[in-house]
Amino acid sequence: MTTDTTTKDTTPGAPTPGETVLDARGVTMRFGGLTAVRGVDLTVGAGEIVGLIGPNGAGKTTFFNCLTGLYVPTEGEVRYKGNVLPPKSFKVTAAGIARTFQNIRLFANMTVLENVLVGRHTRTKEGFWSAVLRGPGFHRAEKASKDRAMELLRFVGLDHKAEHLARNLPYGEQRKLEIARALASEPGLLLLDEPTAGMNPQETRATEELVFAIRDMGIAVLVIEHDMRFIFNLCDRVAVLVQGEKLVEGDSATVQGDERVVAAYLGEPFEDAPGADEVAEVEAAEAHAGTTDEATGARADTTTDAAPGKENDR
Amino acid sequence: MTTQTTAPDTPGARKADAPTGLLPLPEKAARALALGGSALTIVSTFLAWTWTADFPGDLTVYGYPGGLQVLVLIGALLATLFALASYGIRGLAWLVPAGADAALRFATLATFATSWYTVLAISTELGGLVNLEPGGFLVAVSSLAALAGALALPFQRPEPDPIDPDDTGWEKFKHGATYKWETTKAVFAAGSPRPVATLPSYAEILIIVAMLALGLVVFTYGIGTEYDELFIGFLITTGLGFATLNKAGLIAHASQIASRHTSITICGAFVAAALFPFTQTNDxxxxxxxxxxxxxxxxxxxxxxxxxxxxxxxxxxxxxxxxxxxxxxxxxxxxxxxxxxxxxxxxxxxxxxxxxxxxxxxxxxxxxxxxxxxxxxxxxxxxxxxxxxxxxxxxxxxxxxxxxxxxxxxxxxxxxxxxxxxxxxxxxxxxxxxxxxxxxxxxxxxxxxxxxxxxxxxxxxxxxxxxxxxxxxxxxxxxxxxxxxxxxxxxxxxxxxxxxxxxxxxxxxxxxxxxxxxxxxxxxxxxxxxxxxxxxxxxxxxxxxxxxxxxxxxxxxxxxxxxxxxxxxxxxxxxxxxxxxxxxxxxxxxxxxxxxxxxxxxxxxxxx
Structure with missing residues (x-):
């Protein structure tokens, strides 16, 4: 898993540090009477890894879908490098935001290489006539695409399986392939929706390395995850979404120390409990647990295995 | 659930629970019966099957086959070849990269189906078995014998699931039927073909040409069939014949060779198609x-x-x-x-x-x-x-x-x-x-x-x-x-x-x-x-x-x-x-x- 420095040069418009890549302002998403996301602001700077956490049903994936054009926000706007995002997901990808899915959505009956080549779609131009007539330009572009795709497969460590069908890869490698496919569209911002769901600790650690390597290529990363250890190791900033609203945003320490985050995950302490001594007991336990960061982390960890295979991507 | 037949020609390796065939015959006798039946079928196609030319295709002549007899002859030749190959005769091994037994079963089935279809068509259309000449009876008996021999060859039976004693009668019946169906599938199942050896490219191209020529001949024959009985016979023979070649593993080999020379295969296919009008005498x-x-x-x-x-x-x-x-x-x-x-x-x-x-x-x-x-x-x-x-x-x-x-x-x-x-x-x-x-x-x-x-x-x-x-x-x-x-x-x-x-x-x-x-x-x-x-x-x-x-x-x-x-x-x-x-x-x-x-x-x- 070495960082391929040559890829850095080929990334178009590699951002200068400090520049804001993604700027979401007051994003609200309503489905009929249900407000899934309410007035969320979020910025991602160049070279930053930002985490997005929250309990199940907090609206993380809905917010993600607003960022990628699958949904058009009811209110508010999302800007990518200063431009308002177009309302179609393929245009968003062309603009430079690539994503992976919570439940893996590879093209299962295509080969690994073909999957990555599909990711190259927005960065290549050959149309139908070029494919039928097969001029020299076609062969050149096809070869360039293949070379780039193989380079990305080497980057995620799948080059030896280029001709395998995507469906036959083990779970962890399918996740990697999805990341490689997203990288093939040469994004400036990569959105990862629970990249470590269902992984064992070794695979999680490898994914961590991979995300750092992607950051080093100059690509900003926004990641949704339930694995708190992963998030707090990885992210420069973490935003917490609860019931569609942003609760806190800040670095790991700030978020881990915030009582409201703990309350959102574990519930409020009893207010009008049946017996006074029970209230005291709970509060004592709460106060004890809240004192150390580690404890909070450990307690938040209990939600790690939440809802695998949630089907709310569209 | 393993539905693979045993590899043929391992007589020394038989154990007490050695696989048996569908019919109770010793393996050697079964193989000999399949071979003999097929050979006899070949002979019978040169005899007259009926006495009158009322049945289309003129099956009344001794000495050379005509009409449906040709189809039976082709099936019987295939069956004989695969029967010989199942004896492990040197030089025939290339015919059966996936094992000979399943292919032999399909080949004898093709011969049996075509010849019995012919015999039945003759006797129904002309009104009674009396219209059959001795050749007709001979082909019926010999093709049946060949099929029986092929079915008696040992095969790997699927493991039976134990029956739940609490099941109702209907469930037991269903269970039994499923097992019978699995067994039938196992009879006709073939192993996976061994990988094809790399031949010099001129040899591979010659094989492709031969395949295309065969395709052209089959297509031309099918398009030129002049009466319903011949076309039905053609469908039976080609359908089961294709299955035979498939079970023998030859189709897999052929497509592998063709995939190495796709452009040549496609050009060759067009040449073969262009030759089609030249095989026709009228429009x-x-x-x-x-x-x-x-x-x-x-x-x-x-x-x-x-x-x-x-x-x-x-x-x-x-x-x-x-x-x-x-x-x-x-x-x-x-x-x-x-x-x-x-x-x-x-x-x-x-x-x-x-x-x-x-x-x-x-x-x-x-x-x-x-x-x-x-x-x-x-x-x-x-x-x-x-x-x-x-x-x-x-x-x-x-x-x-x-x-x-x-x-x-x-x-x-x-x-x-x-x-x-x-x-x-x-x-x-x-x-x-x-x-x-x-x-x-x-x-x-x-x-x-x-x-x-x-x-x-x-x-x-x-x-x-x-x-x-x-x-x-x-x-x-x-x-x-x-x-x-x-x-x-x-x-x-x-x-x-x-x-x-x-x-x-x-x-x-x-x-x-x-x-x-x-x-x-x-x-x-x-x-x-x-x-x-x-x-x-x-x-x-x-x-x-x-x-x-x-x-x-x-x-x-x-x-x-x-x-x-x-x-x-x-x-x-x-x-x-x-x-x-x-x-x-x-x-x-x-x-x-x-x-x-x-x-x-x-x-x-x-x-x-």
């Missing part, structure tokens, strides 16, 4: 040839839309109609309101362009729909085209298509002084009108094959497959789904239109009733889709073979009459149950439909 069967080719070409165009892009189009025949009408209107036909006579290249362009425009017009509003909804809407548009063409007759609408009478008396083509309407002599062979059009249609087919092959292996083709696999993910990868689908729709439409321009000239007349959704005569939308599904989605050879079968079978089996569509539906249902990926499966599709099977991890380019 009778060249007519069938050109109609099959039109049908197959349109089916291949539909395969781009359905097989690659996954858009279920049930009104595809309308595009053929648009092309045919456009070409007919500019052909100088007296019933065309336009008094123009374009040369063929211009007419072809007009036809393709008209279909393209029509395709975009239909596609633009409908391609926002997915799946079944798209199918329903395209079905509607297909019918709208036909009804509109019916009404543009000057009374219900503007005079354009001459209504239900259609555009008639379309003149024959004349390209560079070559008159397509007149017979020509080429090297001693007379090439008639339909044969001329056959060659023209072959060029159109080549164009469609070229477009299919090149576009499928490119950026746009990958986008089509991606859309078919998962539209949401494809959109998220930056594919403009609507545009890519519209391109697929338009390409499919213009290829069908191109075929339509030739069809207009072949049929002299273009009427709305040629472009139905479903009817007894192909091409119509239902048959086109059936040809694609039957042959295999996403492949080139699949729709071609599917179309040939779907055209030949109703054409040859006229006696089916009103039951044609019923039989067609039944066959389609059975096929979908037992082989959903089609006769020539695309590798991807095969994996998609048989998820439980141990999938080969590498997707080779074979089978396309």
């Amino acid at each position: 009778q069967y060249a007519t069938i040839g050109v109609y099959i080719l039109i049908f197959a070409t349109v089916a291949l165009g539909l395969n781009i839309v359905v097989g690659l892009a996954g858009l279920l189009d049930l009104g595809y025949v309308a595009f053929l109609g648009v092309g045919a009408y456009a070409a007919a209107l500019v052909s100088g036909s007296p019933s065309s309101p336009f008094d123009v006579h374009f040369p063929f290249w211009a007419a072809a362009l007009v036809g393709a362009a008209a279909s393209l425009v029509f395709g975009v017009l239909i596609g633009a509003p409908t391609l926002r729909l997915r799946g079944d909804y798209l199918a329903i809407v395209t079905l509607g548009f297909g019918e709208i085209f036909r009804i509109t063409a019916n009404n543009l007759d000057g009374t219900s609408g503007p005079d354009l298509t001459n209504g239900s009478n259609g555009v008639s008396s379309i003149p024959n083509l004349d390209v560079l002084g070559f008159d397509f309407g007149a017979p020509h002599d080429v090297g001693g062979f007379t090439i008639g009108r339909f044969a001329n059009y056959f060659f023209l249609m072959l060029i159109v087919t080549a164009v469609v094959v070229l477009v299919f092959r090149r576009s499928s292996n490119s950026r746009i083709g990958r986008a089509w497959v991606a859309i078919r696999e998962d539209e949401t993910a494809a959109l998220a990868m930056g594919i403009n789904g609507f545009r890519v689908k519209l391109v697929a729709f338009a390409v499919g439409a213009s290829l069908a239109g191109l075929a339509g321009t030739v069809q207009a000239h072949v049929t002299y007349t273009v009427t709305p009733e040629q472009y139905l959704f479903a009817g007894p005569i192909p091409p119509n939308s239902a048959f086109l889709l059936a040809a694609v599904v039957l042959g295999g989605m996403g492949t080139i050879s699949g729709p071609l073979i599917g179309a040939a079968l779907l055209f030949l079978i109703p054409n040859k089996l006229q006696f089916l009459g009103n039951y044609q569509l019923f039989a067609f539906g039944l066959v389609l249902m059975l096929l979908m149950r037992f082989r959903p990926e089609g006769l020539i499966p695309n590798r991807r599709r095969q994996l998609e439909f048989h998820e439980e099977a141990e999938a080969p991890t590498l997707l080779t380019k074979a089978g396309a």
